[in-house]
Amino acid sequence: MEAGTISRFVQPTKATSSSVANFSSNSSMCCPRTRLMPTCHSAHVVRETYYDEREIAVLSSEPIIKKICVLGGLFLHRPVHKRDIVSRAFCPVGLYTHPGSTIESSSQTAEEKIGVLLFNLGGPDTLHDVQPFLFNLFADPDIIRLPRLFRFLQRPLAQLISVLRAPKSKEGYAAIGGGSPLRKITDEQASALKMALETKEVPANVYVAMRYWHPFTEEAAHQIKRDGITKLVVLPLYPQYSISTTGSSVRALQNIFKDDSYLSRLPVAIIESWYQRQGYIKSMANLIEEELHNFTKPEEVMVFFSAHGVPVSYVEDAGDPYRDQMEECIFLIMKELKARGINNDYTLAYQSRVGPVQWLKPYTDEVLVELGQKGVKSLLAVPVSFVSEHIETLEEIDMEYKELALESGIEDWGRVPALNCTSSFISDLADAVIEALPSTMAMSTLTSTGTEEGVDNDPMQYFIKMLFGSLLAFVFLVSPKIVSAFKKNIL
Numbered sequence: 010m011e012a013g014t015i016s017r018f019v020q021p022t023k024a025t026s027s028s029v030a031n032f033s034s035n036s037s038m039c040c041p042r043t044r045l046m047p048t049c050h051s052a053h054v055v056r057e058t059y060y061d062e063r064e065i066a067v068l069s070s071e072p073i074i075k076k077i078c079v080l081g082g083l084f085l086h087r088p089v090h091k092r093d094i095v096s097r098a099f100c101p102v103g104l105y106t107h108p109g110s111t112i113e114s115s116s117q118t119a120e121e122k123i124g125v126l127l128f129n130l131g132g133p134d135t136l137h138d139v140q141p142f143l144f145n146l147f148a149d150p151d152i153i154r155l156p157r158l159f160r161f162l163q164r165p166l167a168q169l170i171s172v173l174r175a176p177k178s179k180e181g182y183a184a185i186g187g188g189s190p191l192r193k194i195t196d197e198q199a200s201a202l203k204m205a206l207e208t209k210e211v212p213a214n215v216y217v218a219m220r221y222w223h224p225f226t227e228e229a230a231h232q233i234k235r236d237g238i239t240k241l242v243v244l245p246l247y248p249q250y251s252i253s254t255t256g257s258s259v260r261a262l263q264n265i266f267k268d269d270s271y272l273s274r275l276p277v278a279i280i281e282s283w284y285q286r287q288g289y290i291k292s293m294a295n296l297i298e299e300e301l302h303n304f305t306k307p308e309e310v311m312v313f314f315s316a317h318g319v320p321v322s323y324v325e326d327a328g329d330p331y332r333d334q335m336e337e338c339i340f341l342i343m344k345e346l347k348a349r350g351i352n353n354d355y356t357l358a359y360q361s362r363v364g365p366v367q368w369l370k371p372y373t374d375e376v377l378v379e380l381g382q383k384g385v386k387s388l389l390a391v392p393v394s395f396v397s398e399h400i401e402t403l404e405e406i407d408m409e410y411k412e413l414a415l416e417s418g419i420e421d422w423g424r425v426p427a428l429n430c431t432s433s434f435i436s437d438l439a440d441a442v443i444e445a446l447p448s449t450m451a452m453s454t455l456t457s458t459g460t461e462e463g464v465d466n467d468p469m470q471y472f473i474k475m476l477f478g479s480l481l482a483f484v485f486l487v488s489p490k491i492v493s494a495f496k497k498n499i500l
């Protein structure tokens with residue numbers, strides 16, 4: 010891999026192997042674009058408290074372009090600073106070498122202890138966990154992006170939305186057995202990866218860091234420190250990069266690491282996206298090819314890629330590379346299938362939208378109906394943004410979308426399983442880890458925290474904000490008209 014080339018960052022979606030980011034201890038060098046835009050490292054720290062009383066600071070930033078956000082069903086225009094868009098969306102993508110830093114050698118010394126940290130979203134283990142899990146999700150400023158002026162409403166709003174959304178989410182989780190399978194599958198993937206690394210003679214400890222439910226990122230970070238890990242590779246279990254997934258977890262990790270003298274010096278490499286790796290592409294093509302054989306006329310089946318959506322503003326205003334990476338990913342999978350003589354028609358749509366804002370289009374449900382109307386009779390659904398079975402494959406695709414497709418005239422329905430622990434896939438992840446090892450360096454210790462940190466650290470101001478925010482949330486909650494409008498339009 011070429012270290013330190015700016016073009017790697019400018020065009021992250023064109024990388025040929027996984028995109029790796031490493032962090033220097035000099036915050037001003039966190040983004041290769043600093044050479045072009047010296048202020049792109051600017052960041053502010055805001056405070057976010059998890060439902061279970063754990064506290065974590067997350068990095069946030071302000072954008073220059075006008076951006077529409079939603080606040081309790083009301084649209085707000087949010088000023089956006091372009092320099093921060095660059096730092097949020099693109100800094101972490103690509104391989105960058107701080108000119109003054111030494112890159113550690115990949116050869117393992119006797120004292121070296123390699124750690125691999127798997128990022129995942131997390132999911133409620135039981136129905137009782139659903140509302141607090143949703144609270145954690147909506148309290149993340151990378152999931153509900155409020156203007157800085159209204160950031161004090163983040164937690165009251167998260168409380169309100171999580172309470173209102175919980176019944177619908179609970180129904181979904183109840184339909185798939187009363188909780189999310191994510192923790193179990195991610196633990197299995199971690200064990201399989203550990204074994205694959207051992208087979209490749211790179212012994213490592215593998216840790217799981219969930220963003221919104223146990224085991225939280227802090228738990229994993231503390232364990233890494235306790236185990237005396239000397240080199241860490243961070244591997245998100247999202248093939249494509251999004252501000253809302255990998256971006257959010259990276260920022261959470263940066264904030265944990267920067268406050269700890271051991272962790273802030275730990276050499277780290279972050280694999281930001283890996284959808285373009287041949288091992289992943291071939292594993293996906295294998296699953297599709299196998300599943301096509303279950304149809305009576307495999308060549309007539311429409312291959313229907315369904316990706317988790319994000320609000321359009323993430324891509325168009327905040328520079329999220331998610332859509333570009335998704336489109337390139339689908340192109341690469343289809344290219345692989347064509348090379349095997351499989352020339353089926355295919356399409357890509359986005360599922361799982363939440364709230365009244367515009368999400369990436371076309372929407373899965375609308376496309377299914379259109380395809381049915383156009384006379385498509387056989388369809389193979391391929392979940393493509395996530396590598397484990399979860400509520401959106403087991404409930405949304407297997408139940409809701411299947412029913413909709415059959416009602417719309419599609420007669421033969423199939424669904425490609427998630428990769429889970431498929432051995433060719435896990436083996437490729439192990440290769441990605443090994444390839445990233447030479448790029449490890451100390452994670453950024455960002456100190457440029459802007460004014461917001463000071464304000465949030467002032468207990469009186471924090472109390473006033475919380476009080477005001479809670480009052481507003483209370484007004485929403487006691488007004489049945491607002492609540493019913495909110496439920497109808499947002500959830």
Ligand SMILES: C=CC1=C(C)c2cc3[nH]c(cc4nc(cc5[nH]c(cc1n2)c(C)c5CCC(=O)O)C(CCC(=O)O)=C4C)c(C)c3C=C
Binds near residue numbers: 131189191319399
């Ligand atoms: C690439 C994957 C994902 C992206 C991008 C993403 C963005 C995103 N999600 C929400 C809202 C919700 N997500 C929920 C669950 C959930 N989402 C993903 C993946 C991505 N999300 C996963 C793996 C899961 C967990 C599934 C499980 O099995 O537990 C939920 C809760 C479930 C529900 O009620 O539907 C919500 C809500 C937003 C708003 C967003 C981007 C801004």
Ligand SMILES: [Fe+2]
Binds near residue numbers: 317361
């Ligand atoms: Fe989601």
